[in-house]
Amino acid sequence: MSIVIINALSVPAQAGDELEKRFAARKQSVDSSPGFEGFKLLRPVSGENRYFVYTQWATRADFENWRDQRSGAAHAGSEGKKPVAQGADLMEFEIVEL
Structure with a gap:
C-alpha cells in the first residue's frame, strides 16, 4: 500500500x-529513489500559512531508506545556504484504495 508523507514547512x-x-x-533529485512515486510542493493560498511538501512512496521502508541515505546538510540548505523554513511538521498517511 502506498503512503504519503507531507512535510508542513513554516x-x-x-x-x-x-x-x-x-x-x-532540485525537483528531480529524488526521482530515481527506489519506491518514489511522486512529489508536489503546495503553496499556501487561504486558511494556511505553511508550505506543504507532498511525496508519495510505494512503502514506508522506501521513504525511510531515502530519508536515511540523503545527506542532512544537503537537504537542510541548498549549496551551503541557510534553511528557508523556520520549522517543520511531518505527517504520514496511507492511501485508501477504493
Whole structure:
C-alpha cells in the first residue's frame, strides 16, 4: 500500500519565493529513489500559512531508506545556504484504495 508523507514547512512570508526556487532547482533529485512515486510542493493560498511538501512512496521502508541515505546538510540548505523554513511538521498517511 502506498503512503504519503507531507512535510508542513513554516516559511516566513518574504521567503516563499526562495523556497520555491530551491525546490525547483532540485525537483528531480529524488526521482530515481527506489519506491518514489511522486512529489508536489503546495503553496499556501487561504486558511494556511505553511508550505506543504507532498511525496508519495510505494512503502514506508522506501521513504525511510531515502530519508536515511540523503545527506542532512544537503537537504537542510541548498549549496551551503541557510534553511528557508523556520520549522517543520511531518505527517504520514496511507492511501485508501477504493
